[in-house]
Amino acid sequence: QVQLVQSGAEVKKPGASLNVSCRASGYAFSGYSINWVRQAPGQGLEWMGWISAYNGYTSYAQKFQGRVTMTTDTPTSTAYMELRGLKSDDTAKYYCARGLQYLTSGLDVWGQGTTVIVSS
């Protein structure tokens, strides 16, 4: 079945870097983009950016520009999100979600989420 499986929970110190992976299966990886969305405890969803798995084109939310890098590895159908210079308010659950440009089919498949705690 179509699914996205994310890497496990992480505990990081302020200033460290975070790497989250999102492995796709059950569909043609290159035919979709991967979006990254995070959710701080008790808060709403926050879109971070997306990457085209077809050509690697990226678009990042202004808030994260300069601090985030999204990549894909087509042979393993895996997307990666790196967030640098972690702060305590980066504590959140991070989701990857499949989508098409212009969101014509919505974000139709979501990973299970990766819990990240940033604490000294």
Added chain:
Amino acid sequence: QPVLTQPPSASGTPGRRVTISCSGTSSNIGSNDVSWYQQLPGTAPKVLIYRNDHRPSGVPDRFSGSKSGISASLAISGLQSEDEADYYCAAWDDNRGSPVLGGGTKLTVL
């Protein structure tokens, strides 16, 4: 600050109909499709509606979406206790070249 505006909360009694609104601008809802997501407690969001009014297979027809101008709505009829969740709207934004999200609406079934 979310780009799309949703009421923070909504409520209804079992069996009734409730609607959740989502307001945007001409660069997002006004010119692109809207999707809606349900997030049950402790779980990942799930798409309920895409392309304004299309339901993925498996989503009950109690859930319906509509769009008019720069606003969209999600309607839930025959409200059930298991519908208690957070609901989010989303749309592509032409000015940003990216998706934008609503702040979410917490639905309580009384």
